[in-house]
Amino acid sequence: MIPTIEWHGQQIRMIDQRKLPSKIEWHICKGYKDVIKAIEKMVIRGAPAIGVAAAMGMAIGARAIHAKTTAAFIARFKEIGEEMVHARPTAVNLRWAVERMRGLAEGMADHPLDEIKAFLRQESEKILAEDIENNRKMGMHGQGLIPKGATVLTHCNAGSLATGGYGTALGVIRAAHEKGKKIQVIADETRPWLQGLRLTAFELMEDGIPVSVIADNAAGYLMRQKKVDLVITGADRIAANGDVANKIGTYQVAVLAKTHNIPFYVAAPLSTIDSTIKNGDMIPVEQRGPEEIYRFGKLQIGPSGVMALNPAFDITPAKYVSAIITEKGVIRPPFKKGIENLLDDRDLSG
Numbered sequence: 001m002i003p004t005i006e007w008h009g010q011q012i013r014m015i016d017q018r019k020l021p022s023k024i025e026w027h028i029c030k031g032y033k034d035v036i037k038a039i040e041k042m043v044i045r046g047a048p049a050i051g052v053a054a055a056m057g058m059a060i061g062a063r064a065i066h067a068k069t070t071a072a073f074i075a076r077f078k079e080i081g082e083e084m085v086h087a088r089p090t091a092v093n094l095r096w097a098v099e100r101m102r103g104l105a106e107g108m109a110d111h112p113l114d115e116i117k118a119f120l121r122q123e124s125e126k127i128l129a130e131d132i133e134n135n136r137k138m139g140m141h142g143q144g145l146i147p148k149g150a151t152v153l154t155h156c157n158a159g160s161l162a163t164g165g166y167g168t169a170l171g172v173i174r175a176a177h178e179k180g181k182k183i184q185v186i187a188d189e190t191r192p193w194l195q196g197l198r199l200t201a202f203e204l205m206e207d208g209i210p211v212s213v214i215a216d217n218a219a220g221y222l223m224r225q226k227k228v229d230l231v232i233t234g235a236d237r238i239a240a241n242g243d244v245a246n247k248i249g250t251y252q253v254a255v256l257a258k259t260h261n262i263p264f265y266v267a268a269p270l271s272t273i274d275s276t277i278k279n280g281d282m283i284p285v286e287q288r289g290p291e292e293i294y295r296f297g298k299l300q301i302g303p304s305g306v307m308a309l310n311p312a313f314d315i316t317p318a319k320y321v322s323a324i325i326t327e328k329g330v331i332r333p334p335f336k337k338g339i340e341n342l343l344d345d346r347d348l349s350g
Helices: 032-040 048-061 070-085 092-107 115-143 169-177 196-205 214-226 250-259 333-343
Strands: 005-008 013-014 026-029 151-154 184-188 212-213 229-234 237-239 244-247 263-267 314-316 323-326 330-331
Touching: 005 032, 005 048, 005 115, 013 032, 013 048, 026 032, 026 048, 026 151, 032 070, 048 070, 048 115, 070 092, 070 115, 092 237, 115 169, 115 263, 115 323, 115 330, 151 169, 151 214, 169 196, 169 229, 169 263, 184 196, 184 214, 196 212, 212 214, 214 250, 229 244, 244 250, 250 263, 250 314, 250 333, 323 333, 330 333
Parallel strands: 151 184, 151 229, 184 212, 229 263, 263 323
Antiparallel strands: 005 013, 013 026, 237 244, 244 314, 323 330
């Protein structure tokens, strides 16, 4: 796959995911405000990818700060961070990346400003590389949960395009495919942005992995027909008790899977776990504009003036989750203890 996001000289470029799959077009960001706008307008999406974008945005913002003292530089850098974290509220990776970049700058307060700026760019590159490496580790841990010949249902896009590369949920699927397990994938279309149809199907077809797309409201029928063996999704934030925030529609898929005794797995990196959030009720859910519901691009498909409710995410309670797949291993219920162990830096792979 082509890179989701990368440095291009002194600029940041990212694939404009609004144009896929019909057109592969680079979106150029020359300053941190361009990065914020790209996140807000869905040029780039997916929690890990947003985290990488935020780190790069912080670095490009730092470069443009003209301060005479380190204290003034750090004060302005914090302001940029506050602007960045408000781009989208649900995905915790964004705040995690901002805080990591801010911590680096503060920890280098006794260094020359040029050196701090150079190290911030290097740190953003490191975050990108770590994300790709973590996704591959997730894939290796998670593929063991997928039987040979299985049919896997996934919701939204948690692939290369939603991350620095390789993917979380699709990383697990890719790893199973690379192991020769001859799996099949069913992708929910994922209204209103159709990430499953436009992005997940696109990625899997590029990799030669068999995929079929279904309408979001067809999942229950297929489960009852015993045509789904397991479900795997990504996550935008995971609470300390294992409750999961993910793309709207995930909750109903999880409930259906539970009803039909189908395993429901979540794949997400450590940076998606928010130990400061006790449970899913505390996770902020982004509310987006109604035009995303009654329009397809420039085509209006609903009556003029119609009201629409457009939550971008929902919360899946931990009781519906069979396991959480991370770069450090698979966590099974009870999730609170498993998450605590993971955050204590204990290797769960054995």
